[in-house]
Amino acid sequence: MPIKTIRQAINDTLRSEMRRDSTVVIIGEDVAGGAGSDGIDDAAGGVFGVTKGLVGEFGRERVIDTPISEAGFIGMAAGAACTGLRPVVELMFFDFIGVCFDQIYNQMAKFRYMFGGKTDTPIVVRAMVGAGLRAAAQHSNMLHPLVASIPGLKVVMPSNAYDAKGLLLTAIRDNDPVIFLEHKTLYDTSCEVPDEEYLIPFGQAAFTREGSDITIVSMSSMVLRCNEVADKLAAEGIYADVIDLRTVSPIDEGAVLESVEVSGRLVIVDEANERCSMASEISSIVAEKAFHSLRAPIAKVAAPHSPVPFSPSLEDIYVPTAARIEDAVRATLEA
């Protein structure tokens, strides 16, 4: 089976969906690149090369470069989604949601409800999230709790290439607006990705490690660190369920509750700022619905209440480290 990076898996999936369905179009800044200049046409393919090569096959009518006008073109994509296209629109860094939040929050998310169920809005908004690249306070945030909290949106956060493919297929074919969040530090991670088509349903978590001593819930790049910690503990005979939520809207509550009902102990690891994070949300779900199974305080491991610092020495401790996760797990085991 071919080994692919997440970048490649996304690129391949976009290509195959564009071949399958002529209403799928890609929209964004520099998704092709090279417009209005003397160089080659496929000059960029997205700032991290994720859409590279698509303009060559599908042309500028379906791989649409835009001016730097996020509110305008995200709104345009939302309008197009209601009127016959299935746009996959790229917001580049998800931090840029600040300039187009209305289009996401007040428009695409609410159409169906406000219109009494009379429209579908099949749009995928792709964007990069996360710290780790020294991109500082305006290019490094984890804003998934914000969008996960908005009724009408679905929010996907793959942690590996296999899931990226299956979730992206589901996202493109879904009739609701989907926010598809790619962690920048994961683009070059790879795993086996089958060539065949497979769709991963939303709201279905994956158990990346299994064990009954403690439950660790996470998503996106943090899953890798949780696995690392789980493996280390396993060597000591302590076994953890590591639950990769994969989608943070919908949330697979069942998987979390079932695991906690067995383990009685829960640590949630989220790269977002702690307050009102997915860590808070999962904790509150369990404190309400599996309270009597709990044998220890629920621990949240998240980013602190500060902007993302630039300096490597600070960014490295800003993002939850394996050491912090391990400490939280051990403390929870002992509590």
Place this chain on the structure above:
Amino acid sequence: MPIKTIRQAINDTLRSEMRRDSTVVIIGEDVAGGAGSDGIDDAAGGVFGVTKGLVGEFGRERVIDTPISEAGFIGMAAGAACTGLRPVVELMFFDFIGVCFDQIYNQMAKFRYMFGGKTDTPIVVRAMVGAGLRAAAQHSNMLHPLVASIPGLKVVMPSNAYDAKGLLLTAIRDNDPVIFLEHKTLYDTSCEVPDEEYLIPFGQAAFTREGSDITIVSMSSMVLRCNEVADKLAAEGIYADVIDLRTVSPIDEGAVLESVEVSGRLVIVDEANERCSMASEISSIVAEKAFHSLRAPIAKVAAPHSPVPFSPSLEDIYVPTAARIEDAVRATLEA
């Protein structure tokens, strides 16, 4: 002591602060009204009359009407705050944060951190929140969890006129960006408001009812419903602490934890959509820090995962009702 509505308390406080400090200016759409037309100058005073009369005393140089360009004028206010003014800028309906979120989230909130502590940003963003007026999906939201989660911001949500005055004074004199959220259904509620100056510190909750049987945490208009429920239960000999957070950033964790340590039971009532709400956050704080005091599952009473409906029959059940709160409290008492 004079009885005042929240509207009047805010108006008086703005006036007294503008008299005291000539750098305080008011900026927003129709905060005066009447510019560029043939009628009277003080034509609006804000769409709900909160800034009425101020332009008469302070003139258009300090009560500044703007075009409908929220990103532009909220950003302008943020820039002014770093350079000598103390703007109180009005966003009208807080739902409009969608068109100016970058200015709040990426700019004013982060200046101090990004600039290594070298600037103060003394700005107050006033806006209306909440459902109840049949204003539908784009004019009725509770987005306080969103701003409370953002490092660098402070978020204030008064539930009565007395607090509105004391908190607004603190907000205007504070050197950090403060989001000041006024619930539209509370403007005409009134209570005693002393003429003297008093500042209510941020991060200090109020106990609006006291009792050791259960802890009910809330904020803004929901506090009134919680009080109602507490009074009803008190008649039965069941006594609740009702904690009005007053500010949701900072959060008075101490008040909540102390109360739960006594009562062992917690219900949190939040008008926001439930997911990643303040209800989730408070629950997670308690599940982490007062776990061993808990004697029952933590209940959240919040708005469901849907946009705000227009129809009265739906809006009335969308917003947490006293009946739902009472049910949650009774269930928690019995659990």
Place this chain on the structure above:
Amino acid sequence: MALQETQILEAYRTMRTIREFEERVTAEFEKGGIPGFVHVYDGQEAVATGACMHLTKDDYVGSTHRGHGHCIAKGCDIKGMMAEIMGRATGLCRGKGGSMHIADIDQGMLGANAIVGGAPPLAIGAALSAKTLGTKNLSLSFTGDGGSNQGTVFESMNLAVVLQLPTIFMYENNGYGEHTGAAYAVGCGDIAGRAEAFGMPALRVDGLDFFAVYEAMQEAVDRARSGGGPTAIEASAVRFNGHFIGDPQLYRGEGELDRLRRDSDCLKIFSKRVIGDKLLKKSQLNAIDREVAVLIDSAVEEGFAAPFPAESELLTDVYSNY
């Protein structure tokens, strides 16, 4: 290009329907029968009507908070609209949207929009669909003088020019955005000129004159359908009411409203013109007036008789699946 008698009758019917609809909404609101914030369109009928008469139901319209007139002109069901504004289960949006969110995608109505500047991005999206799918359809967005200062509107104009989209930006300049004059808020004082500088033809028309609006639109529509890209139109207009129903309108000059209602009533202007030019007879107009009155009466009646949405509706229509 001269309008047929049936078309002129149709135009009058639309304008009259809007007028009657808005006057009844105002009356019922004042009596307490309609909840929420309601912005009525009467006074501006000639703009919506002259613009939308060119469109089929496969062309899309993006509207504003003041959207009833656009909806009616675009062909939305009158009874469904009235029921919607009343919050009833039989409403066009099952009572979930209300006045500020009436929409009917099947009629090409992308929705009133309670966010000022919300519609233009959506409308250019519909134009992108038309262009990409190779239909000859187009889109039309309405924006007020106040809304013309919103960033989304400027961005949309640039995008429409860059992508050469079949779309029309209709600016209805009724002199006010809420309580603030356009003379103040539009710094350059020239909405059409500003649009032109974005790189598209811009037309200025008298929005009180249905025929002038119709003609300008003809040019814009022809351009859009033939692949010539976007057009902007600035229509001067008057608002017969306050910003919302209940606005005391302190920003108006002495006697302004009376003057407007007397001298700047697009329906009166239309009637005078079509009768004067012998295009229609007074009796034809009267007949329409009566029919419209009956229609609106029954819309109000049926609206009030209709049930409110059931509790079970609260959580439906959030997703197509979840």
Place this chain on the structure above:
Amino acid sequence: MALQETQILEAYRTMRTIREFEERVTAEFEKGGIPGFVHVYDGQEAVATGACMHLTKDDYVGSTHRGHGHCIAKGCDIKGMMAEIMGRATGLCRGKGGSMHIADIDQGMLGANAIVGGAPPLAIGAALSAKTLGTKNLSLSFTGDGGSNQGTVFESMNLAVVLQLPTIFMYENNGYGEHTGAAYAVGCGDIAGRAEAFGMPALRVDGLDFFAVYEAMQEAVDRARSGGGPTAIEASAVRFNGHFIGDPQLYRGEGELDRLRRDSDCLKIFSKRVIGDKLLKKSQLNAIDREVAVLIDSAVEEGFAAPFPAESELLTDVYSNY
């Protein structure tokens, strides 16, 4: 208004400092000594320098993601800047901001800004402060050709006109926004014309010519300080590098970069002119070159020697009190 010799020397020193700074940043980045995303300014020195020479430290500048040149021209400390870009505790922002967020309010530098279109609203805010407080100060925002399409920028222009703010919108048109040509992304092809339509005077200058920029700014500054409101300036410019360091620049035409570096180097153009016109001697320029090289050397050296911020810094500077 003719420039004094000391001013011309000063201008050269600033331009040379920017050039040297950026070339060293590029070199050190490529060697791995500088983290993050870095956008260098070399090629555009004449714009920042000609513009900022008119300003005092009580005038404010709002900058872009490509902000080093603006910071240097505005008087920010070179060593503090270099340390900041290296993420050191001694940096201008204590290592918390980095290349895209260098700021120094005390020098009137409101910050580089990693959000395209972020600065103009902030800069008009500084102008509002100046106007309200009655100082004679002004503000200046820099925006690229790509950024000129952002809604915030349009809104800021309208606000500046409506409120008659003492502010200047400087558009640096270097032909590209990331990998996309301005010829494509600016629909009307005329940034200055578009600005003019917002209701303010707009000037077009050759951004390779320090003197031309300086002169245009003089007019704009005079207008602002005398209460005449905003001005827009579009300066044509060239980017000597990719969008960020490491960009393969596939969008460039054959030989484009070599041609630009040969024929469109604002420093060469400046030197030729001042020597040709006998305003300065070659030796004077050479002396400055040497001094600047020494300064940048030591900035790099001291930067590398400086400590990274301590862990305890993570949570400081979020609030002034909390």
